[in-house]
Amino acid sequence: MTAMASSLESRNLAAARPRRASSALKIVLGGLGIAVLVLVYVVPLLWLFASSLKSPDEFSLKPMWSLPEGLHWQNYADAWTRGNMAAYIANSAVATFPAILLLLLTGVMAGFALEVLRWRGRNVVLLTFLTGLMVPLQMILLPLFTMYIRAGLLNSPIALILTYTATGLPLTVFLMAGYYRSLPREIIEAAVVDGASIYRVFFSISLPMLRNAILTIAIVQFFFFWNDLLFALTFTTTNDSRTIQAGLLSFVGQFGQTEWGPTFASICISIVPTLLIYLVLNQRVMKGLTEGAVKG
């Protein structure tokens, strides 16, 4: 026993010297790593913000990497009003938030139907939803465009709401089915035995238990909808109906070469909503996005 302990000890001693050298190396390596990452991730964003506060003269007379001399907030006012960013943000919100609500309602219910309720063919239906994850969205673009034109929904937020909801369903249904599978079956069965109707089981028992999971899905889908470019470009064709991403590109296309300050300001404005959400909810966002990737 003592022999073993001492041999372990001598092994540790032998390992100790290189360990100390490697811990010094680690501090250097770690410091270097952090420095490089901060440089690569913080500096461009700070530069973006700094540039949004420059006056027109500074752009033409000073190098692009120089710091702003004053705080030219007028750029933001220009981007907000003349650049139409206020309307673009409103359009995005009007499409994104109803889509999230509709997606959660339909997707969570479908997950419940596919995992808690018992019936033949539910695996086939689940697989049908899953194929939606594989097919490129270009495959639905032209028929939807035709459908929305005929229904008079082009440039209407309803087109985006419907499209976002349907394209969000595969991942949502899949994740929700998984969450319902992990819910202890006894709880649901006990409730049924006690005489609860299936609707009561869904609303009063399953929803509160999965509140966190549902909120995570909502946040993840927010980023998908808010940042969408493909559908926004296709289904909004007038300046008044554009969402923030399509609007930003249209603004930059028109004024990007001449109105530098407002261009930088509009890029910053389009970043702010996602930045705020990430500041508050980053841990949940990281967990939600990576979870969707591994399971999806």
Place this chain on the structure above:
Amino acid sequence: MDKVLSDRRAIAVFLAPALLLYSAIMLVPIVWSAGYTFVDGDPITGFEWVGLGNYARLLGDSGFWDATWLSVRYAVVATVLQVAAGLGLSLLYVFVLRRSSALIRTLVFFPMVLPTAAVAQMFVKLFELVPQPGPLNALATSLGFGATDWLGRPDTAFAVIVLMDVWRSMGFYAVLLYAGLVTIPDDVIEAARLDGAHRWKLVRHIVLPSILPVLVSALIFSINGSIKVFDSIYALTGGGPNGATTPLTLLMFRTSFNFMEYGYGSTIAMALTVLSLVVTVAIFRGARKDLTS
């Protein structure tokens, strides 16, 4: 119990809204699009049946093959670099920074949630040459390298697109792989260390095999996304210069909406669908072989 849980009306109530929406907005359009591949024209001028004409045209269209080659090249290069950078970063988190890595993990993950359009515009400004040199060109000039029209040349434009997507997503892959790495028990690594395994040996023989499943799902996720790349390229180069960075997604978009060729646009979409299915199945097969051997 069965009566309640197998109630047909309840099943319909819970499932119908999602199934209806999904069918109307995804399933029907997919079939509809497949139908478009056999016709020529658009809804205004009317459609004409051309049989396999669009597919024949596809085979002889050099623009299609260029776009396919770009999509494949981009998918391979971006996937390898994203996952490799993410892996390197996750090793830095776990073995060097350890507990203090939380803040830096959150920071590097951040661009993943930013709108691609905005990030792309930032990169346009960073790499700009005319009318006003951006910071990178200004720096290069002052260091004596001379300025480059990064987005104006096919090879450098491609490099900037890849660079942007790696910048955007390596923090995401790092967190994904980090989650796999922290599940390796400390004593496994400690034991390997005591047995004399160091650095690369440790990574190669202990760490990589342990996170292989996570690594494979990262690869699948990355290639599945990058073969369908649209936003970054649309917002960064618009497919230029001269169409040199046009992937299949963008070719489909332009063919359909700039030239109103519904039939041919849908045929390109179909080719993209087949390509992404082939790629995904190939990776799944390869991965299964890897995991079982």
